[in-house]
Amino acid sequence: MKAIIRTGDGGPEVLKLGDAPDPIPGPTQLLINVKATALNRADTLQRQGLYPQPPGESEILGLEIAGQVEAMGTEVQSFKPGDRVFGLVGGGGYAEQAVIDYRMGIPIPEGWSFEQAAAVAEVFFTANETLFTLGGLRAGETVLIHAGGSGVGTAGTQMAHQAGARVFITAGSAEKIEQSKQLGCTEGINYKEHDFATEVMRLTDGKGVDVVQDFIGEPYLERNLSILKTRGRLVCVGLMGGAVAEINLGQIMRKRLQIFGSVMRPQSLEEKIGITQRFVDRWLPLLKEGKIHPIIDCVMPLSQAREAHEYMEANQNFGKIILKVD
Ligand SMILES: NC(=O)c1ccc[n+]([C@@H]2O[C@H](COP(=O)([O-])OP(=O)(O)OC[C@H]3O[C@@H](n4cnc5c(N)ncnc54)[C@H](OP(=O)(O)O)[C@@H]3O)[C@@H](O)[C@H]2O)c1
Structure with a gap:
């Protein structure tokens, strides 16, 4: 072939x-x-x-x-x-x-x-596993999705919006932010022009967010933790900015934070069948109905x-x- x-x-x-x-x-x-x-x-x-x-x-x-x-x-x-x-x-x-x-x-x-x-498959499965199965995102909560214009970001933005969450994204251009708004994000932050953590705190009146979905890693870790509310969840999904970082454990303890990580590819066949089934049960119907794309x-x-x-x-x-x- x-x-x-x-x-x-x-x-x-x-x-x-x-x-x-x-x-x-x-x-x-x-x-x-x-x-x-x-x-x-x-x-x-x-x-x-x-x-x-x-x-x-x-x-x-x-x-x-x-x-x-x-x-x-x-x-x-x-x-x-x-x-x-x-x-x-x-x-x-x-x-x-x-x-x-x-x-x-x-x-x-x-x-x-x-x-x-x-x-x-790859982006809707990943977004479901990280935002919902691990991150536990619920209606009424607020989420920051980094790289909102990525394949995974475009899926996650729609899913989080459908789930009744308030969605912020980061992206590197005004065009990507505008496109993300069509998918259901309420605010987009151009990370090349603004510090995303300062912007998130401004947009939430100092409250912060419940969940951060991160693809960047090292350069964002400290700021990701700083914008999480008490009982907030950080889900590490990609490492486009680097893998090795220093961490202040104090704020994890003080705010009772949780940090998750996930990579789909090395998981066992049984785990991947479960990942597929969870997507089919919750999101395939919405894709078929045209509510998400x-x-x-x-x-x-x-x-x-x-x-x-x-x-x-x-x-x-x-x-x-x-x-x-x-
Ligand atoms: N853990 C898993 O199971 C899993 C599964 C699938 C994907 N992933 C990860 O998810 C991420 C997205 O994957 P994808 O295939 O959807 O990506 P993609 O479509 O290639 O989009 C990636 C976007 O991220 C932004 N970006 C790149 N480098 C950046 C940096 N250093 N800082 C900030 N933004 C940056 C760029 O957009 P801007 O124009 O906004 O800068 C780029 O277009 C990757 O890290 C990938 O490895 C993980």
Whole structure:
């Protein structure tokens, strides 16, 4: 099959369209003819050799797929060849074919394109697990979502708004803030022009927020803790600014704060089936009803994976970058 091959560790130029062995489905797996996949920030790290695939997963990039069932293992239930399916994979998405455990395959709702379906799994699953399962965000609470224009941020903003929370986001441009407001955030803070912690305290009359969803890490840690209310929760989801930080434990004790962290990819199959099911139960109905949407910045052919990575690393995208597989 055709796939995007990594010719070494490095910049986007190491990504080339080439040939790879066809994947063979295991007993509980579906073999999918991939029609669309999507970029995730983790792909850029894997490309550089900084985020290797977990044992047993394909070394081909790509953490989510949408396509049609071509074949299946002997223990698969409730799917048949030709079914349209999307879902999360541990690797292998940037290719003409990929495998997915049938318990993680979600039937693509009527009327959705493959591109729409490919934009859902990674960001809606991540936002659900971090804002709600870990962060415990509830109606009436206030949340700060950093990187509001990221794929995960655009999903989380809509979900938090639907859940009845007041949503603030940070982003690096006025355009991204305006777009985030269309998704339900009440205030956006341009972190390049303002100190986000000062702004959050001003916007909340000094009260602060209940939950912070953070993707930046080290440079934001102290300020994230400082804006949390008593019993506030910080959820660490990404490390785009650095991983190693000093921490003042005093305010964690004083304010009875909780700090959570999560990475989906290394979790066990059973855990990922649970993650999939929680998304299907709570959020798929709202997606089907059109109350929340996958936000797609652009669609490029698979052969332009290099250009797609360059675009993501220039922080140009608002929402998902989709790769279409012809
Ligand atoms: N833990 C998990 O399971 C999990 C799963 C999925 C994703 N993630 C993480 O979630 C984050 C978002 O992923 P994604 O694929 O949705 O990202 P994305 O679409 O590439 O968006 C990332 C955005 O973050 C902003 N940004 C980048 N570097 C920054 C910095 N140093 N300081 C402040 N803002 C910065 C940029 O927007 P601006 O224009 O606003 O600067 C950029 O467009 C990543 O850290 C990723 O690793 C974690």
